[in-house]
Amino acid sequence: MGVRLRTTLTATAAVAAALCLASIALFAALDSSLSASTKELAANDAKEQMRVLKAESGPGIAGDERGMAPPLEKGAVPQGGKGPLPGSAAIGEDDGHPVPDEAVLVVRRTFETEDGPVTVVGKASKAPALAAMTTLRNLLIPGVPALLAVVALFTWLAVGRVLRPVSAIRAKVADITAHGLHERVPEPDTRDEIAALARTVNATLDRLQTSVDAQRQFVADAAHELRSPLAILRTRLELARPAEKPLATAALDDVARLQSLSADLLLLARLDAGEPLSRAEELDLAQVVAEEAVRKRPRPDVHVYLDLTPDLLLNGSAEQLRRLVANLVDNAVRHASTSVHVTLTSPGDHAVLDVVDDGPGIPPEHHTIVFDRFARLDHARTRDTGGSGLGLPIARDIARAHGGTLQVVPHSSGARLRAVFPLSGRSVAYPSNDLAVRARV
Numbered sequence: 001m002g003v004r005l006r007t008t009l010t011a012t013a014a015v016a017a018a019l020c021l022a023s024i025a026l027f028a029a030l031d032s033s034l035s036a037s038t039k040e041l042a043a044n045d046a047k048e049q050m051r052v053l054k055a056e057s058g059p060g061i062a063g064d065e066r067g068m069a070p071p072l073e074k075g076a077v078p079q080g081g082k083g084p085l086p087g088s089a090a091i092g093e094d095d096g097h098p099v100p101d102e103a104v105l106v107v108r109r110t111f112e113t114e115d116g117p118v119t120v121v122g123k124a125s126k127a128p129a130l131a132a133m134t135t136l137r138n139l140l141i142p143g144v145p146a147l148l149a150v151v152a153l154f155t156w157l158a159v160g161r162v163l164r165p166v167s168a169i170r171a172k173v174a175d176i177t178a179h180g181l182h183e184r185v186p187e188p189d190t191r192d193e194i195a196a197l198a199r200t201v202n203a204t205l206d207r208l209q210t211s212v213d214a215q216r217q218f219v220a221d222a223a224h225e226l227r228s229p230l231a232i233l234r235t236r237l238e239l240a241r242p243a244e245k246p247l248a249t250a251a252l253d254d255v256a257r258l259q260s261l262s263a264d265l266l267l268l269a270r271l272d273a274g275e276p277l278s279r280a281e282e283l284d285l286a287q288v289v290a291e292e293a294v295r296k297r298p299r300p301d302v303h304v305y306l307d308l309t310p311d312l313l314l315n316g317s318a319e320q321l322r323r324l325v326a327n328l329v330d331n332a333v334r335h336a337s338t339s340v341h342v343t344l345t346s347p348g349d350h351a352v353l354d355v356v357d358d359g360p361g362i363p364p365e366h367h368t369i370v371f372d373r374f375a376r377l378d379h380a381r382t383r384d385t386g387g388s389g390l391g392l393p394i395a396r397d398i399a400r401a402h403g404g405t406l407q408v409v410p411h412s413s414g415a416r417l418r419a420v421f422p423l424s425g426r427s428v429a430y431p432s433n434d435l436a437v438r439a440r441v
Helices: 003-057 127-175 193-238 242-272 285-293 318-335 391-401
Strands: 104-113 116-125 281-284 303-308 313-316 339-345 350-357 405-409 416-422 437-440
Touching (some): 003 104, 003 116, 193 242, 242 391, 281 285, 285 303, 285 318, 285 350, 313 416, 318 339, 318 391, 318 416, 391 416
Parallel strands (some): 303 339
Antiparallel strands (some): 104 116, 281 313, 303 437, 350 416, 405 416
16 A cells, blocks of 8 residues: 555544544534523523413412412413313423423423412423534535545645655656666755655765776776786697697686686676667678577587578677677577577567577576576586576677567477567568578588
8 A cells, every 4th residue: 555545544534533523522512502592492481481370360370259260371380289280281291301202392490479389381392403403414424525535635636746756756766777877866846855865866876876887997997907918828828838738728718718708797897888889780680690600619419490580670789799699599509408499580570589499498487597697507507518607698788788678488398588679660571480591500
């Protein structure tokens, strides 16, 4: 759950709790106030009835000349408080209790007269109070959810606006790779924590770029400085006396490996630095693949089969593309049992180069590891047949420098490495099943 959603839910829940408590308090206060007002109205009604009785009966309400009790208003109780007169409205329970099934509040008030205490029943309708409570309830039931929806919407928009710089920083950091350490994340104009975060990230990128540049320069300088001593050492070994030839021959193999390693390190340093492609031109990829794949290799028992589609033109460096093909074919020959198949097709506006061997294959968990520098699988760690662990990383970097990709594709038997390159607009499209050049080396 993201920060934006969590903040929105938290704010909405807090406002919902506050609204519920406020609604309960409002209902209680309004009910208490309306009940008190209704009860006061009922008491005033009782007082008014008593005033009317006194006004109509004169002083005292004992009876007339014939000994008859005076007529009482509705709700009056005769002297002694024994109960309401027949036909009076003294109905209901004690003070403050409503009449069943009626929205009426009934109160009884006892007044002292010259003839003794007189109890009068007062009434007040509860309809206004009930109507007010109903109106309030009808307003709160749809109003509270609507208010919560508005709070959630504005919170979502506000948090999204606050986090927009964070999203921009995250996207920029995700795009920055080892080849783009010169790029920086955008710094917002605000003076808040997000702006401080952006400045910290940029400062970290500055230090990282300085460190990486120093490392690349060291690798390039070391590889370049090793080339001259190794060349001199190789010349001296080749000029060794006949008696020293066996030892010199073994040493020459080591020197050749060191020369190859130094050349690989120098090429990696140039690729890491993002240098422009040397002598970039429009070339026929099929021709480059064919010229490099037919080169003799240490294992003559492994046959290389070519299925190539011609006239696949792309813009790139012929030297680097030959290096890519050589690394892929050398790796396949090193691990193949009897054969290696090199296929070049063009299913669309891309050229697809597949190099397949019939060896033990690459386990799925190592499909990414094989492209790490100096990474070799256990069965490739022998000194004689194992490489330096830089062939596939160099091939992948060359593919990326040409706008393409290199990856391990699942295969039933053996290993399949696939390189994909974008073609230039002048390439001739051939059906994928109509390969024009087939050969066996």
